[in-house]
Amino acid sequence: MTGEIKRFNIRLALFYSVAGMCGAWLTGSLVCMLLFLCGHRAIAVGFRMYPYHVIAFYCYIGVIAAVYGVFLFGWFYRHPKNRTTRYAVMPLTACAVITVSCIPCSVLYLIQDMLYGFFPDDPLGRIVNRVDINAFLAGWEIVWYSFPLNLLGLALFLIVTGRLTQLFESGREPLLYRKLTQWNQTHPNRLFLITGTLLFGLALCCHFLFIQYQEINGVAHYRFLPAGWLVFGLVTMTLEAAAFVTALLCWCIHFLNWKLAWGILLAGSLLLAGAGIWNSLPQNRFLATMAPIYSRSMRLVRLQVMDSFCDDVTISGTMRCPDKHIEMLKERGILDSGGNLHEYRRHLTVTRIAENLYSFRDYLPPLRGKSE
Structure with missing residues (x-):
């Protein structure tokens, strides 16, 4: 053969x-x-x-x-x-x-x-x-x-x-x-380039995906929203995806065989898309946000992710947590008396709403000065 x-x-x-x-x-x-x-x-x-x-x-x-x-x-x-x-x-x-x-x-x-x-x-x-x-x-x-x-x-x-x-x-x-x-014989590699551009564009969209979560009467509700930068820079990212596919994967086609190039295209785009979706899941954002003070007793009630365009991403929401755990964090100096946790570049605030119910907000303070 x-x-x-x-x-x-x-x-x-x-x-x-x-x-x-x-x-x-x-x-x-x-x-x-x-x-x-x-x-x-x-x-x-x-x-x-x-x-x-x-x-x-x-x-x-x-x-x-x-x-x-x-x-x-x-x-x-x-x-x-x-x-x-x-x-x-x-x-x-x-x-x-x-x-x-x-x-x-x-x-x-x-x-x-x-x-x-x-x-x-x-x-x-x-x-x-x-x-x-x-x-x-x-x-x-x-x-x-x-x-x-x-x-x-x-x-x-x-x-x-x-x-x-x-x-x-x-x-x-x-x-x-x-x-x-x-069509592929008339325009060599065009099918590969178009497919690669769409797949890597999809991977970028997955990375700019926000999943909002809210629990109402014991029932979970969630919706998918694109980040502000995705809407604002959609054309730019499409061109970036096309440039990435053209520069890298055409190089693979030229110097390597076409099967390896297709394998890199499919595996790379699927892994990037999977990583973007995984990072956008509500429980993963919540765990990453509360990592310095997280406890198994914490229960997410609401999660909202906002893109401020200039001050990074702000994550806020509501959680159920025993009052004694928050008091213990304040006694140990992990949280100050106002429920604030100052880390490098980011700022986490935990505020008591009712018994065993707290709101939280994680954001990047503006570069012009400390947040109020």
Whole structure:
């Protein structure tokens, strides 16, 4: 097999893998939505599974679809050539996809808990510890009792995987694939540059994301807001993202092979986007803000993040905390009598509102002088 033919097959495999991933996500989400509208609970409810987990079914289906897309790419090259053997092995591969999906789905489950007010002391450690036998057991329990969605999913898995395998073996090029190939041949590397610009632009947006949190009558509410600098400098950041992709990743394409360049593009942008979202989660901002005086007895009630354009980011909110803990901090001199903590460049103020209820504000004092 020559290098050109091998490259052609890899591109076709990538195209069918992405098509299968998107089709699985859209089809699964639509089927679940239709079952919900018909009054049938498509997804089984496991232990300590709250309504917001079920409402976000499309997120979990998207995770499974992403794992399925990765599986398809490897399946195209390593699947049994005999048709009977192929369909006999497919149910086992479907079990493998579900098993692997249990790990990222359990992480998503924990992140949703964090967004709705269940804040562990060590979020990253809790996510690492999710990779155990309990994650697999809980995932398989939900899949097993999600009738008839599990049977529909298995049937669609067999039909779609078998059909995509036949199309790949025959070398059939869909219309969209031919158009993209022709466009990429006419304008070399343009597809790569546009994709890279969009992905790194998305990563920048994730870093300039503010998540506001508020607990009302025991129910957590949150909304997503862009930072002021994101709105003000959107064009500038887009150009910066394009320049970064052009300077770095085109260099990778020129001096290295194209597979490594695509790997750097996808891995780099996804890691940057993930880090931005992780830093923007309410519990992580709260833990970072209260780090000098944090205690397990503290409970976040409200969190608001504001961008002042000139004085950095101001973080304020309300928390529940025992009065004796704040008094102990004042006795030890960590907080002054007014509830202020002066650190290098930043200023944290804790003010008592009611019994065991405090407001806090973390900000950067103006450079012209001390804050009042």
